[in-house]
Amino acid sequence: MPRILTYNVRRCLGTDGRLSPGRIADVIAAYEPDVVALQELDVRRARTGGIDQAHAIAQALGMQMHFHASLRVMEEEYGNAILTHRPSQLIKAGPLPGGMGRLAPEPRGALWASVNLGGTDVQVITTHLGLRRYERLAQVDCLLGPQWLSHRACREPVILLGDFNASPRSRAYQRLASRLRDAQVAAPHRRAVPTFPSRLPLLRIDHAFVSHSVHVVRVESIRSPAARVASDHLPLMVEFQVMPVRGQRASVAHVRS
Template sequence: MPRILTYNVRRCLGTDGRLSPGRIADVIAAYEPDVVALQELDVRRARTGGIDQAHAIAQALGMQMHFHASLRVMEEEYGNAILTHRPSHLLKAGALPGRTGRLAPEPRGALWASIDFGGTDVQVITTHLGLRRNERLAQVERLLGPQWLGHPACREPVILLGDFNASPRSRAYQRLASRLRDVQAAIPHHRAQPTFPSRMPMLRIDHVFVSRSIHVVRVESVRSPMARAASDHLPLMVEFQVMPVRGHKIGVEHLHE
């Protein structure tokens, strides 16, 4: 049964102060996911030893990787990635709304790949939203609009996942939940599991949202001792089934901004 996992890795810097892409890969490998969405990856950044963390983790897991840099300074990059061992095509990678200028908050982006699950193309979009309420709302509206979830190519089945920096009581979360189902609310009698902070998780800000043709079987916030140390977030793993979908397969051409 397919599994997908979302994980904010905090540039692979653990709560114990240890920097280790390999440990992040080990946390992920223990759950054998088909698809992994990663946030806060450093690529060739001096502060993390110049390592391409996205490539290193993908290589350790034997997966192909799609990366989008939400921040780029010279050769240094920072952003999000989708990893998978299944056939996949990058459809779109782009920035989300945010203030610009010297004192602007960290820029945000999203990444969309079409992934083949036994002949059915699942549209997987990952993102990492901002810290400010108005910023998050603008970013959610962009994701719900015609460039992303509202695009004609973004048809069933769809999975939207990542670090939304938004609790279930927030307007940003509620806007998304009005269009897609939160996997933690999709299983009867399931007790919602927080993912942040990893040492003593209290907040539910990492989410997986799915369309109606995704049947959620199991949801687990990964709480192994290694996961508690590897990042300040815990991974969220979802086991699911893709239900039959009518209609033609989506094309694989890249969607431009």
């Protein structure tokens, strides 16, 4: 049964102040996911020793990687990644709406890959939304629009996951939940659990949203001792089954921005 995991790794900086991509990889490896969505990765940034964190974690897990830089300054990059050991293809990587100018908030983006799980192409999209309400609403509208979730290639089954910086009471969350199902809500006999902050989780801002053909079997907020210190977020893992979709064969062509 496939497993997908989303994890804001906070540039691999633990709550103990130690930088360690290896520790992040160990937390992930213990749960043997088929697909991993990561947010807040540093690539060749001076502040984290010039390491390509996306590549380092993928290599440690024996997975291939798709990376999108939401922020790029010279050779330094910062962004999101999708990792998997299953056959996959990058479909789209691009920016999401945000402010403009010198005082603009941090740039945000999304990454979409098609991952073959048991003979079915699952459309996996990961993102990390902004901190301000108006940003998140604009970004959600973009994700729901024709460039992403409403694109003709984004057909069942679909999983959208990441750090949305949005609680279930927020308008951003509710707009997404009107299109896709929150995996924590869809899971049988399971109470929804928070993921942030990792040492004493109080907020549910990391989410996985699934389309109707994705049957959620189990959802777990990973609370191992290592996970509590590896980042300021806990990973969220979803175990699921893909239900048959009539006449479905998703296009796996690259989508232009």
